[in-house]
Amino acid sequence: MNNLSIKLKRKINRYLRKLFSSAFEDTLEVKELKEELKSYIITEVSDLVESGKSEEEAFEIAKNNIGNNSDFEEGISGIFNNTKYLFILKSSYVCVLIYIIIQLLVRLKIIGLIDISNYNIRILSKFSFIVFIIGTIIFFIWTFMNFIFTSRTIKFKIQAIVINILNIFISMLWVMASKGVVNVFRVEKIYYIALFLDMIMYFFIYSKKVFKFK
Structure with a gap:
């Protein structure tokens, strides 16, 4: 050379x-x-x-x-x-983006920056949670298919397992808070810490991969 x-x-x-x-x-x-x-x-x-x-x-x-x-x-x-199941990851990615956008709207309403009725806020909150659950299920399916049908590194497997655990934990907190099993204000900080860690890992690991594939 x-x-x-x-x-x-x-x-x-x-x-x-x-x-x-x-x-x-x-x-x-x-x-x-x-x-x-x-x-x-x-x-x-x-x-x-x-x-x-x-x-x-x-x-x-x-x-x-x-x-x-x-x-x-x-x-x-x-x-x-190695990219043949990428469409599943993209679907999960879209669900998480929708969830984040709706949650931002809810937070803006809470601090008084936008005017949305309380009824609509409740509807948006429930809808965002359903979308998050769908995204969680899709991500779990994607992880499972990659574990079974595609050769992956130990690093990849650990990352995917951690994100799945965080997704399940966030979902459980949401369900327990909505049913009154736990006090909303007591779990709020834990919920947002877990969500922050989940989003950081999810987007840091997969953003470039999702957008660079065609």
């Missing part, structure tokens, strides 16, 4: 970053495949440049040759297979 221009080196690195941006997790297998592809492209481009091709032509030929290599094709397709 030392014989190649700095511009082409950067172009190769950008190409690989873009190609592997579809990897849901940065696993050892992904890193190894990325290094193999990088080495393959460098070798191909160097050979083609020595045979008289320009760097641009050589790079385009090397990229096209990747698709004809069965080993690389299988490895790359495996990366994209």
